[in-house]
Amino acid sequence: MYTVVIDESGDVGLQNVQPDPSPGPTQYFCMCATIFNEDNxxxxxxxxxxxxxxxxxxxxxxxxxxxxxxxxxxxxxxxxGMIGVMSNKLSLLAYLSNAQKTNTHYYNKVTQYLLERVGEAISTLSSA
Known part of the structure; x- marks a missing residue:
């Protein structure tokens, strides 16, 4: 059995994003997963x-x-093991209208990317 601990850094806001450093919402949103075997x-x-x-x-x-x-x-x-996803929000401005459908749409999409990588990692570890 594996345990996965996930944390994020940054702001998920997509409006008014400016290149960093700026006083507005940060340009990047990051999520990281730490994976370890329960035996450890x-x-x-x-x-x-x-x-x-x-x-x-x-x-x-x-x-x-x-x-x-x-x-x-x-x-x-x-x-x-650690897996991270870093999203440069400036590359997603065309996605803004989709991302505003719900206030968690963008957050959930980044989480989906991370969980897909976590699933692949655990699958690889389990088959080894």
Whole structure:
């Protein structure tokens, strides 16, 4: 059995998007999935729990650059897989009328792309 943890970064707004850096909505929307085999959960937790016990449960925006780099080094050594989708919203402006049909249309489309990649990865891992 595999566990998949998904998080996103950026703003899903497509109106008034300007090239970054800009004061408006960010040009990019990103989603990432971390995949790990449940058999490895205890090993992974044993490695990352010291990070959590030092600072408590905090968001990356509250971590120093050094702490982020240290966390990445520890995570990179773990038996996990990561898959990301980065969407450049400026390339989707022709899609704007479709994306505004519902307020979650664009978010759901990016999620669909990510989940398709996750499904492929798990299928590959399961058949190995």
């Amino acid at each position: 959960r205890q090993k992974i937790l044993a490695e990352i729990d010291p990070l959590r016990s030092k600072k408590g449960d905090i968001h990356a925006s509250q971590m120093s650059h050094f702490d982020k780099v240290n966390a990445c080094r520890i995570l990179a050594q773990q038996p996990i």
